[in-house]
Amino acid sequence: MMKQKIQYKGMVLKSVLLLFIFNFQLSIFNCHAQQRVSLDECLEKALESNFSIKIIRNEARMDKNNLNYSTFLPTLEANAKQTQTRNDSKTENSAGEVNKVSDMKTDNYTAGVALNWRLFDGLEMFTTHEKQKELLAMGELAVQQAVENLIVNVSSAYYNVLVQHHKLIAVRHSLEISTERYEEAQVRYQIKNLSGLEARQAKIDLNSDSSAYMRQREALKSAYITLNKLMNADLQLVNYVQDTILLGSQLALGTLEAKTLQGNTTLLMAKKDQRISALDLKNTRAVLFPTLDFSSGYNYNKTDSPSSNNTLNRTNGFYWGFSLNVPIFNRLQNRTKIKNAKLELENTELSYQEVEKETLGDLALLYNTYENNLLMVNFEIESADVAEANLDAALQKYKLGSLSGIEFREFQRSYIDAVDRKLSALYQAKVSELSLLLISGEIRNSLVME
Secondary structure, eight states, X not given: OHHHHHHHHHHHHHHHHHHHHHHHHHHHHXXXXXXXXXXXXXXXXXXXXXXXXXXXXXXXXXXXXHOSSGGGSOEEEEEEEEEEEEEEEEEEOTTOOEEEEEEEEEEEEEEEEEEEEEEESTTHHHHHHHHHHHHHHHHHHHHHHHHHHHHHHHHHHHHHHHHHHHHHHHHHHHHHHHHHHHHHHHHHHHHHOOOSHHHHHHHHHHHHHHHHHHHHHHHHHHHHHHHHHHHTOOTTOBSOOOOOOOOOSOOOHHHHHHHHHHHOHHHHHHHHHHHHHHHHHHHHHGGGSOXXXXXXXXXXXXXXXXXXXXXXXXXXXXXXXXXXXXXOOOTTHHHHHHHHHHHHHHHHHHHHHHHHHHHHHHHHHHHHHHHHHHHHHHHHHHHHHHHHHXXXXXXXXXXXXXXXXXXXXXXXXXXXXXXHHHHHHHHHHHHHHHHHHHHTTOHHHXXXXX
């Protein structure tokens, strides 16, 4: 009897120690709590500090810098040059007279200003300017696409933190119940002097729930790290998200299809590709037209040659003129370029049709998943509520002795499984909703930010 009491006291001490460790770890985790940060604030921080967004925005600025009127403007160049030569010369005439000059120095100075202006090039300058506009628009769409993807990624990571947080609450609740069950089993073991089988099994289940709690804490910390990476924030920041996953009003497939054809970023970029190919075709046809250039300038030329008969030679003055170049035959290269440009334009049109079909197909698949996820949310919320009520009732029966530990453990597992399914269903439904908003181009305007 004394031995049993000693064993019992040791197990109680272990239980108390386990609870102390649990509460201590929980206090450490909570001490890192940060001020609550909403999804709006997470998105704002991510858009301001994300490296990929910064790079793409810089590329868009480069396209903006390239958009100018340089193709319409003339070129103006100035040049200057000075050369000196030193020669020894020897001449002999028919009478046999020899004339030698040593170290004959000649200095030559030239300078000038030249202006060249292409007045007509088959309208290539106009189409080039339009192409620069389209490239700028393409760069802006690339920024828009990166922003949309970042919004979805940050939102998904944010909601995953919420899911892991609520799972931690459920696991902690299960751990508290297992602790209560273990204490109840210890009391029964002491009073009724039973074999201790139930107490040992309760201890095993308590240890199992303690391990599950630690694993869930790890999962929550990992979810925070993923979110912090997207925001370029301190990776060790935790416990600043306290929110609820709220689904928006149900989306209609017909409305989504219309918005997708009108505002999907990938389709808009494909349309820009078509426009750029059409401008490339115009540029290629421009080689069939003549070009007209205007040139003007001022030249100065001076030569000093003290050893020669003419010691100074200088010319200077203005010039201007027009130059007309008419292409007649270029070994059929121009015709080949035009044919290839037409094929390239046709390819971009086919590519757009292909992208449109694929996008609408992806939309249909996403919407099918979205509808199914909405139905699952309703089922799983109801199942989780019932499982929690059953667990409370089972705990009371267990305390009264009308329910075995093994049977009670099944109710406990059913509760955890139901909560997991409920949270997973909510998360998958929200991710499906975000995906539909992304593909329809409404993610920036229609995103519900709780």
